[in-house]
Amino acid sequence: DGGITQSPKYLFRKEGQNVTLSCEQNLNHDAMYWYRQDPGQGLRLIYYSQIVNDFQKGDIAEGYSVSREKKESFPLTVTSAQKNPTAFYLCASSSGALVYTFGSGTRLTVV
């Protein structure tokens, strides 16, 4: 079955630690996106990538980094510079039709 997989489902980060969230898709979609969602809130765009080896900052990129070395993969690193990283992180992908397919999310908690 085609889809988009995020892992892990739950992630705990210690102060000052970098963590990487995985996002893999087998839909052959060119574009991939990372969103942050805080409780009871909407989605805020962190980074997006329209094509392999290229990505752009979204509205809240500070404290985050990404790479897009393969079409299927778009990992997100939450760095120690992100002072309030506790949130629900959603990855999505799309084709030219611009209908997004979302992963099931990673819940990141600072301990």
Place this chain on the structure above:
Amino acid sequence: SQQGEEDPQALSIQEGENATMNCSYKTSINNLQWYRQNSGRGLVHLILIRSNEREKHSGRLRVTLDTSKKSSSLLITASRAADTASYFCATDAGNAGNMLTFGGGTRLMVKP
């Protein structure tokens, strides 16, 4: 940036009633989409309506679009407890990168 704004932010109804959610946006769009999110899960695409369409149906869902008022509504008829979720509108404004911009969502609770 958040283009779409849903109204109400929260809605509680009894099973069998209809639920109406509204979305307003600010700029011209190519299309508008509605997504559903169950608690703690990813979003699932429900329906897309193009800027030259005024109404669209999918099962118990009815979406309207009024481009002159820059607004859309999502109607869920004969609601079920399983419809309890958050509903988001998303607009494609044909901006750089051709990205969707999501609203803040309406949290719907359907009581059995």
